Amino acid sequence: MKRVFLTGAASLVGAExxxxxxxxxxxxxxxxxxxxxDEVRTKDLQRLEAFTGxxxxxxxxxxxxxxxxxxxxxxxxxxxxxxxxxxxIHCGQREVTDQNLDLARQANVIPVEHWxxxxxxxxxxxxxxxxTGFTGGTRRGLFTEFDLDCGQRFxxxxxxxxxxxxxxxxxxxxADRVAIYRPSHVLGSAAKGxxxxxxxxxxxxxxxxxxxxxxxxxxAHIDFxxxxxxxxxxxxxxxTNAAGTFHLASGWESSLPVRQAAELVAKAxxxxxxxxxxxxxxxxxxxxxxxxxxxxxxxRGLAFTTARDLLHQxxxxxxxxxxxxxxxxGIWRPAPAQWxxxxxxxxxxxxxxSRASTELExxxxxxxxxxERKSHRIGDVDVAFRDIGxxxxxxxxxxxxxxxxxxxxxxxxSAARRALVIETSSAEDxxxxxxxxxxxxxxxLGISSAHIxxxxxxxxxxxxxxxxxxxxxxxxxxxNCNPEASWTRSRHFPRSVDPTELNTISQLLxxxxxxxxxxxxxxxAHLSPSYARTLYDTMPGVRRLELIPFAGVSCHAERxxxxxxxxxxFFEELTGxxx
Amino acid sequence: xxxxxxxxxDDIGCDRITELRPGLDFSFGLLRAMERSLWGExxxxxxxxxxxxxxxxxxxxxxxxxNLNCNALLPKAVQKGYDAIVGGLGMSMATRVAITGSxxxxxxxxxxxxxxxxxxxxxxxxxxxLDRLAKEHHAxxxxxxxxxxxxxxxxxxxxxxxxxTGGFSLPTIRIDTSHASFEDYLEKQxxxxxxKHARKQFHKAEGTxxxxxxxxxxxxxxxxxxxxxxxxxxxxYQFEELPPRFFVECARxxxxxxxxxxxxxxxxxxxxxxxxxxxxxxxxxxRIGIDYDNPDxxxxxxxxxxxxxxxxxxxxxxxxxxxQSSYIPKMRMGGQLEDQYLFIKAxxxxxxxxxxxxxxxxxxxxxxxxxxxxEQGTSI
Numbered sequence: 001m002k003r004v005f006l007t008g009a010a011s012l013v014g015a016e017x018x019x020x021x022x023x024x025x026x027x028x029x030x031x032x033x034x035x036x037x038d039e040v041r042t043k044d045l046q047r048l049e050a051f052t053g054x055x056x057x058x059x060x061x062x063x064x065x066x067x068x069x070x071x072x073x074x075x076x077x078x079x080x081x082x083x084x085x086x087x088x089i090h091c092g093q094r095e096v097t098d099q100n101l102d103l104a105r106q107a108n109v110i111p112v113e114h115w116x117x118x119x120x121x122x123x124x125x126x127x128x129x130x131x132t133g134f135t136g137g138t139r140r141g142l143f144t145e146f147d148l149d150c151g152q153r154f155x156x157x158x159x160x161x162x163x164x165x166x167x168x169x170x171x172x173x174x175a176d177r178v179a180i181y182r183p184s185h186v187l188g189s190a191a192k193g194x195x196x197x198x199x200x201x202x203x204x205x206x207x208x209x210x211x212x213x214x215x216x217x218x219x220a221h222i223d224f225x226x227x228x229x230x231x232x233x234x235x236x237x238x239x240t241n242a243a244g245t246f247h248l249a250s251g252w253e254s255s256l257p258v259r260q261a262a263e264l265v266a267k268a269x270x271x272x273x274x275x276x277x278x279x280x281x282x283x284x285x286x287x288x289x290x291x292x293x294x295x296x297x298x299x300r301g302l303a304f305t306t307a308r309d310l311l312h313q314x315x316x317x318x319x320x321x322x323x324x325x326x327x328x329x330g331i332w333r334p335a336p337a338q339w340x341x342x343x344x345x346x347x348x349x350x351x352x353x354s355r356a357s358t359e360l361e362x363x364x365x366x367x368x369x370x371x372e373r374k375s376h377r378i379g380d381v382d383v384a385f386r387d388i389g390x391x392x393x394x395x396x397x398x399x400x401x402x403x404x405x406x407x408x409x410x411x412x413x414s415a416a417r418r419a420l421v422i423e424t425s426s427a428e429d430x431x432x433x434x435x436x437x438x439x440x441x442x443x444x445l446g447i448s449s450a451h452i453x454x455x456x457x458x459x460x461x462x463x464x465x466x467x468x469x470x471x472x473x474x475x476x477x478x479x480n481c482n483p484e485a486s487w488t489r490s491r492h493f494p495r496s497v498d499p500t501e502l503n504t505i506s507q508l509l510x511x512x513x514x515x516x517x518x519x520x521x522x523x524x525a526h527l528s529p530s531y532a533r534t535l536y537d538t539m540p541g542v543r544r545l546e547l548i549p550f551a552g553v554s555c556h557a558e559r560x561x562x563x564x565x566x567x568x569x570f571f572e573e574l575t576g577x578x579x
Numbered sequence: 580x581x582x583x584x585x586x587x588x589d590d591i592g593c594d595r596i597t598e599l600r601p602g603l604d605f606s607f608g609l610l611r612a613m614e615r616s617l618w619g620e621x622x623x624x625x626x627x628x629x630x631x632x633x634x635x636x637x638x639x640x641x642x643x644x645x646n647l648n649c650n651a652l653l654p655k656a657v658q659k660g661y662d663a664i665v666g667g668l669g670m671s672m673a674t675r676v677a678i679t680g681s682x683x684x685x686x687x688x689x690x691x692x693x694x695x696x697x698x699x700x701x702x703x704x705x706x707x708x709l710d711r712l713a714k715e716h717h718a719x720x721x722x723x724x725x726x727x728x729x730x731x732x733x734x735x736x737x738x739x740x741x742x743x744t745g746g747f748s749l750p751t752i753r754i755d756t757s758h759a760s761f762e763d764y765l766e767k768q769x770x771x772x773x774x775k776h777a778r779k780q781f782h783k784a785e786g787t788x789x790x791x792x793x794x795x796x797x798x799x800x801x802x803x804x805x806x807x808x809x810x811x812x813x814x815x816y817q818f819e820e821l822p823p824r825f826f827v828e829c830a831r832x833x834x835x836x837x838x839x840x841x842x843x844x845x846x847x848x849x850x851x852x853x854x855x856x857x858x859x860x861x862x863x864x865x866r867i868g869i870d871y872d873n874p875d876x877x878x879x880x881x882x883x884x885x886x887x888x889x890x891x892x893x894x895x896x897x898x899x900x901x902x903q904s905s906y907i908p909k910m911r912m913g914g915q916l917e918d919q920y921l922f923i924k925a926x927x928x929x930x931x932x933x934x935x936x937x938x939x940x941x942x943x944x945x946x947x948x949x950x951x952x953x954e955q956g957t958s959i
Contacts, residue, residue, distance in 0.1 A: 138666075140662075140665070140666070141619075141646065141820055142618055142619075142820040142822060144804070144808060144822060144823065146804050146805035146808045146823075147808060147812070150812055151812075216669075217669030217670050217671065218669075218671070219620075219669065219670045219671055220669065220670055244801070252618055252619055279667070279668040279669045279671070279672075312666075312669055312670075313669070313670050316618055316619050316646075318618065318822045318823065318824075320804075320822060320823035320824060320827075321801060321823075324801070
């Protein structure tokens with residue numbers, strides 16, 4: 001009997017996977033990772049029960065966010081999770097084919113890194129990862145299950161991020177316990193055309209269904225695959241402990257030429273003829289996207305960009321390993337020509353509109369309070385600041401990125417703490433003068449001690465503050481800031497920071513006993529993570545060093561979720577609240 | 580004498596093809612493996628000349644499609660320009676080519692019955708069918724691939740008379756394996772340095788690498804295909820892409836016989852693989868796969884090839900063909916370069932003016948020029 005943990009259950013493939021897991025009698029328990037947001041979670045559960053029927057007691061829900069470290073779970077829950085599952089199935093992903101690489105990486109790469117950590121904690125855990133056949137990107141030619149990096153480029157952030165996730169998995173120590181599934185364009189079930197949501201390839205399909213002219217190559221083959229085949233394959237292989245890469249695709253022989261697919265889809269929708277196809281180079285200047293419905297999936301822009309990238313010959317997916325593994329299990333891929341009309345009928349009956357809003361797309365909550373700017377006169381300077389939340393005060397000092405870059409972190413930590421962003425914008429003053437001003441403001445606000453967090457040149461101010469007033473410093477957090485590095489080119493303190501003062505700050509830091517943490521952007525091009533390591537090695541009070549992946553000098557703005565998470569963990573560690 | 584076109588090698592039959600003594604590259608098993616592993620829009624037809632009694636007098640496969648990298652031997656700028664055009668305007672702009680010959684031949688020709696007297700007539704019939712097929716399938720170029728220098732000059736002249744422009748193709752490498760023993764081969768075939776190098780390879784491998792020969796290797800394909808694929812993706816000349824299915828079909832072939840040499844590191848990891856084709860007359864080290872994450876990848880490459888040579892010598896096979904790549908190490912192993920020719924015909928008038936330029940460019944692939952490059956330590 002197997003214990004399965006599933007992420008991304010509320011998705012086109014994830015719901016089908018859950019549905020199939022529920023039918024297995026060799027599955028003991030199923031854990032679902034669902035949103036910590038009550039509203040979203042309740043809605044997802046309702047939709048899942050509508051799709052699969054009432055969920056039995058064997059299904060348990062874990063609330064969290066797969067983008068956060070440990071999926072947003074406490075250490076205790078994380079350890080318990082690692083020990084309590086045999087199979088992980090990771091279907092959670094952001095499928096939007098745009099160029100937002102940051103969002104795509106957060107949703108498609110970061111969770112995979114967390115899965116790798118889980119694999120490292122449980123040496124018998126197997127991971128089954130839903131990727132995509134389009135990790136082949138712009139490659140024109142054969143793309144086999146043995147390929148990954150073929151020197152290809154990518155049409156969009158989705159393809160790139162899924163490729164990066166595969167690279168992470170294949171490069172991990174647990175690679176031999178990982179199965180990667182690369183479906184082609186996924187649509188609803190072959191049996192009835194049903195779909196949990198209109199994600200996957202539905203935007204492309206709807207474009208083909210309604211457009212009269214599209215930029216595409218009529219002779220190129222387009223490979224559609226039904227979600228029930230994909231889910232059956234994943235579940236069957238997961239329960240036989242398969243590892244490796246599997247292409248879940250129709251294959252060249254069964255896939256349809258674009259012209260034929262367009263005709264088939266249009267006719268299923270009751271149109272006399274399919275979209276006319278113009279070569280990309282001809283269509284692009286004209287921005288021809290055909291007819292569209294503004295409120296549906298097929299706005300003009302979407303129609304054009306999806307068609308531009310996907311209606312040309314992509315990589316031809318070879319299915320050798322999948323066929324070899326699945327045929328003995330009695331799982332065969334049906335030809336698209338047989339089931340595509342039913343899929344269109346079903347989508348048509350819902351007016352193509354039931355696509356679920358994914359939590360991964362939700363923007364951070366913006367509140368008026370977050371932007372309320374106050375000021376207080378300290379000496380002869382008006383010091384501007386923002387102050388929200390209640391509890392232990394946390395002072396956030398900015399660098400070149402400006403005070404606004406703290407918004408995301410401020411919003412997150414203010415739920416349980418008092419967050420103060422102090423604007424230190426005077427280009428003429430030295431870090432020491434700025435630190436004195438911060439001290440003055442805290443006194444004026446009646447704050448006797450605070451956690452001091454500084455990024456970039458704000459870190460210099462934070463360092464001086466902690467060195468001069470350790471009794472007022474509960475803890476010090478330095479981010480992307482190293483006084484030993486060359487700061488004379490910094491635009492923030494163009495004239496005031498001289499090497500002598502930097503040396504002084506360096507000296508102060510090496511004697512600082514205040515509990516400290518270093519947070520660094522792993523991709524910081526100006527100050528590489530080796531500077532973080534230097535601080536970690538030389539500051540006596542340092543407890544933690546954290547690197548933020550895919551982020552640079554403004555890692556607090558690029559990954560506020562992760563940055564805030566590290567801060568909160570550190571603060572809780574200091575107060576002994578961490579489980 | 581009458582021409583005929585078959586759609587499958589199975590329709591011609593193994594016995595009729597074997598009767599022509601077609602060599603390994605045109606053997607029934609290899610051509611069937613190719614036919615069953617075609618991907619994309621590529622199709623195959625078999626041009627045949629028979630006598631009135633149905634006796635097979637000559638035959639050649641023709642592959643038609645646009646998913647072969649026929650620009651592989653042309654300048655990089657041409658390749659990039661072509662890719663940009665197809666990327667922008669779609670597959671309708673891709674050049675459709677009708678290629679006559681074995682797609683993965685080490686040594687090309689047109690197999691003909693040894694008692695055929697009217698060779699020129701038979702060739703003309705084949706080429707007439709090639710023209711017809713090419714036009715039927717809208718091919719823009721016709722190509723006779725890798726015609727080896729042993730193919731009679733007067734026969735090659737027939738190609739020119741039928742409108743084909745000839746030029747050099749990549750040379751192939753022959754190794755004389757008619758030696759009493761591997762030691763004998765080392766002594767007689769290799770230079771002093773080559774001999775020293777070969778012995779050093781085996782010495783370095785001791786205790787670290789084990790070589791194993793597997794005759795029934797179908798089950799091994801998932802373990803080794805990735806290594807072969809790596810070699811392809813790194814290759815300078817990427818002409819045809821072979822899917823795993825090709826290896827499966829090769830493993831099942833009995834005409835010719837096949838085997839796999841695998842190199843295992845002492846931690847059990849497979850770090851190299853060599854697929855061998857052989858009959859009583861010749862052997863081909865057909866496809867090699869190397870794990871480039873292994874720091875000794877060069878050593879493994881040499882070990883596999885030397886093992887292939889050992890196998891040929893042990894079986895008393897007099898000739899080993901080593902293919903059209905990596906000339907420097909293969910010549911160090913005693914290989915001799917032999918010229919091969921490519922004949923091209925443009926069915927699309929737009930492409931016709933490019934043929935003299937292609938002939939000029941491809942002069943660099945003559946065995947003499949390649950050998951001169953190898954002498955200087957630069958291989959094409």
